[in-house]
Amino acid sequence: MANKIKVKTTLVEMDGDEMTRIMWKMVKDKLLLPYLDMDIDYYDLHMKHRDDTDDKVTVDAARAIMKYGVGIKCATITPNEDRVKEYSLKKAWKSPNGTIRAMLDGTVFRKPILVSNIKPGVSSWKKPITIGRHAYGDVYSNTEFAIPSAGLLELIFTPQDGSKAISVPVFNFPDKGIAQVNFNLEQSILSFARACFTFALDEKIDVWFSTKDTISKIYDAGFRDIFEREFEINWKDKFSKAGIEYFFTLIDDAVARIMKSEGGMLWALKNYDGDVMSDMIASANGSLAMMTSVLVSPNGWFEYEAAHGTVQKHYYKHLKGEETSSNSMALIFAWTGGLRKRGEMDGTTEVVDFANKLEEAALATIEEGTMTGDLLLLAEKKPTNRKVNTEAFIDAIAGNLQKKLNG
Numbered sequence: 069m070a071n072k073i074k075v076k077t078t079l080v081e082m083d084g085d086e087m088t089r090i091m092w093k094m095v096k097d098k099l100l101l102p103y104l105d106m107d108i109d110y111y112d113l114h115m116k117h118r119d120d121t122d123d124k125v126t127v128d129a130a131r132a133i134m135k136y137g138v139g140i141k142c143a144t145i146t147p148n149e150d151r152v153k154e155y156s157l158k159k160a161w162k163s164p165n166g167t168i169r170a171m172l173d174g175t176v177f178r179k180p181i182l183v184s185n186i187k188p189g190v191s192s193w194k195k196p197i198t199i200g201r202h203a204y205g206d207v208y209s210n211t212e213f214a215i216p217s218a219g220l221l222e223l224i225f226t227p228q229d230g231s232k233a234i235s236v237p238v239f240n241f242p243d244k245g246i247a248q249v250n251f252n253l254e255q256s257i258l259s260f261a262r263a264c265f266t267f268a269l270d271e272k273i274d275v276w277f278s279t280k281d282t283i284s285k286i287y288d289a290g291f292r293d294i295f296e297r298e299f300e301i302n303w304k305d306k307f308s309k310a311g312i313e314y315f316f317t318l319i320d321d322a323v324a325r326i327m328k329s330e331g332g333m334l335w336a337l338k339n340y341d342g343d344v345m346s347d348m349i350a351s352a353n354g355s356l357a358m359m360t361s362v363l364v365s366p367n368g369w370f371e372y373e374a375a376h377g378t379v380q381k382h383y384y385k386h387l388k389g390e391e392t393s394s395n396s397m398a399l400i401f402a403w404t405g406g407l408r409k410r411g412e413m414d415g416t417t418e419v420v421d422f423a424n425k426l427e428e429a430a431l432a433t434i435e436e437g438t439m440t441g442d443l444l445l446l447a448e449k450k451p452t453n454r455k456v457n458t459e460a461f462i463d464a465i466a467g468n469l470q471k472k473l474n475g
Contacts, residue, residue, distance in 0.1 A: 072105040073422050076414040079406060084142025085115050087379035087386060087458075091396045092142045094459060098466045099426060100403060102411045104419075113164050115145045119157045126164045130171040133369050137413060140406035141168075142399065154416040165373070166208035173256055174365035175263040176201040177334075178346040178375055180353035181360060181397055183434045185448045189352040195332030197349050200275075201342025202260040202291075203363055205252040206265065208339055210283065215245040223249065244252045250287070251379040257291055259366040261298045264336045265314070267364075269306055270387075275314045277336040278322035281450070291338060292316060298427045346375060357395035362405055374398040382458075383407040393441035394458040398463070400430050422473075429468035 083089060100106070111129035111179045118125055133139035145151055146163040169176070178199040178354045215221065221238040238247070268275045277295050279288035299307075307314060317325070319341060326335065337345055350359035361375035375398060382392040404423040411419030434443060436451035456464065 073418050074416070075101060075104055075106045075407065075410060076416050077138075077410060078107040078109050078136045079410060080111070080129065080136055080139035081308055082111045082113050082129050082139060082141040082144075084113055084374075086143075086383035087147045087392065087394050088143040088374060088376075088399060089114065089378075090383070090386060091394060091399055091430055091458060091462070094462050095396055095399050095403060098112050098462050099140040099400065099457045099469060103422060103469075104407075108338045111405065113142070113144050115147060115151065115155050115157070118161055118164065118344060119155065122158070122169070123161050123164075125317075126167045127171070128230055130168045133168070133172060133371055134367070138406050138410045139168075139369075139371040140402050141165075141371060142402075143374045143376060143378045145378055163208055169203035169363060170205075170209050172203075172363060172365040172369050172371060173259060173367070174363050174369070175260050175267075176203045176204050176342065176346075176361060176363050177267060178342075178349070178359055178361045180349055181358040181401060181431075182353060183358075183431055185435050185437075185450070186354045186443060186446050187448070189446075190327055192328055193331040193352070194391050195330055196353075197326065197329075197331045198267075198271075198273070198334045199342050199346040199349060200260075200264045200334050200336040201346060202257070202337070202339045204256040204260075206339035207248075210248050210250050212246065212248040215241050217244060218242055221247055228399070252287070252290075254290070254294065257294045258298060261295045262302075263364055263366065264334060265299065265303045265307075268312060268314075268334045269303070269310060271334070272312060274312050274333045275336055276321040276322055276326075276333050277314070277316050278341075279338060280319050282318060288338070295336075330393055346449055350375065352375070352447050355395055355397075357398045357440075357442065359398055360401045360405060361398070362409075370406070370409050393455060393461070395440040395442050396458070396462055397434075398429060401427065425472040426465075426469055430465050432468050433461070433465045436468075 093229050109132050111125055113126060113129065144164045145165045147157055147160045149160060152160050178201065204231055218241055220240050223238055225234045251255060264275055279291050281292045312348040335407055346359065347356060350356045356376035359375045361373050363371040379394050382394045385392050404427045408420050408423040437450055438454055438456055439447060440461050441455050446455060
C-alpha cells in the first residue's frame with residue numbers, strides 16, 4: 069500500500085508464547101503492517117526470554133506502557149513445574165500479567181465478541197455481560213509456602229512509625245501443610261470502584277458487585293464497604309439520572325442471578341473471581357478467543373491483551389507440521405482496541421477508522437460462514453459454513469478488510 073496510515077505515537081508491543089505467538093506474527097504481517105506506519109517499542113515476553121532476563125523484560129514492558137500510554141500484549145505462559153522442566157527455566161516465574169497489572173494498577177474490563185450466527189450458551193442472555201476485574205493483589209501477588217512440620221503460623225505487621233508490632237495467629241499446624249497470604253490496598257480498591265462506576269455510566273449499564281463478605285469479614289467486606297461508600301458519595305445521583313443502578317450481592321447469589329438474567333450489566337469482581345468468571349462468559353458466548361480485554365489504569369495507561377491462553381495443544385501440532393484451526397479473534401481485537409485508543413488519544417481519526425474497519429471485517433468473516441473449528445461447532449447450521457485453518461481464517465479477514473478500505 070503506497071500511502072500507509074500513520075500512527076502518531078509509539079505503541080508498546082509485547083510478544084508472547086506458543087501458538088498465539090505464531091498467530092500474532094500472521095496478524096501483524098497480513099492485517100496491520102500493509103496498511104499502518106507504526107513506531108513499535110517491542111518487548112519479547114517469550115517464556116525463555118523472560119527467564120534469560122530474570123523477568124526484567126516484563127518490568128521493562130510495564131514501564132514502557134507508563135511512558136507511552138498504550139500497550140498491546142500477546143498471550144503468555146505462566147510456568148508451573150512442568151513448564152520449568154520443558155523450557156529448562158531457572159524457576160517458576162510469576163504471571164507476567166500479574167507483574168504488569170501490579171505495576172500499572174487499575175481494572176481489567178472483559179467483554180464478549182458477539183456475532184449474529186452464534187447464540188450464547190445461556191439462552192436467557194440477550195445482551196453482552198462485561199466483566200470488571202480488579203487487577204491488583206489477591207492470588208496474583210500472594211506469598212505462599214510449604215509448611216515443613218508441626219508448628220504455629222503467625223502474621224506479623226510492623227508499623228513504620230515504630231509503634232508496637234501486631235501479631236495474628238493463623239493456624240497451629242499438627243503436621244506438614246501449605247499456606248497462602250493475600251493482600252490489597254484501599255487506594256487500589258477505590259480506583260477499581262471508580263473505574264467500574266465510570267465505565268458503567270459511560271455505557272449506561274447497571275453495576276453488579278459481588279464478594280463473599282459473609283465468610284471473609286475483613287478482606288471481602290473491605291471491598292464491599294469501599295464500593296458502597298464511593299457510590300453513595302459520588303455516584304448515586306448520577307446513576308439515578310442515567311436510569312441505572314448499583315447492586316451488591318454475595319458472589320454465589322450473583323452467579324445464580326447472572327445465569328437467569330438477560331445480561332447487559334457490568335459485573336465487578338475481585339482479581340481471581342474476575343479471572344474465572346470472564347472465561348465462563350467468553351466460553352458461553354462461543355470461545356475463549358471471543359473476548360476483548362483491556363487494563364485501564366487510574367493513571368491514564370491502557371493495556372490491551374488476548375485474554376486466553378497460548379493454545380498449547382495447537383502449538384505442538386504446528387511443530388509437527390500438522391494443520392491447526394486456531395481462532396485469532398482476541399489477538400486481532402487486542403490490536404484494534406489499542407489502535408483505537410491510540411488514535412483517540414492522538415486525535416488521528418484515520419487510525420480509529422482503520423481499527424473499526426478491521427473489527428468489522430473480522431466479524432463479517434465469521435458471519436459469512438468462514439470460521440475456525442471452535443466456532444463451527446457452535447454456529448447456526450448453514451450451507452455456507454466452512455472450517456478453515458489458522459492462516460486461511462486470517463487471510464479471509466484480510467480479504468474483507470481490503471474490500472472495506474476500498475469502500
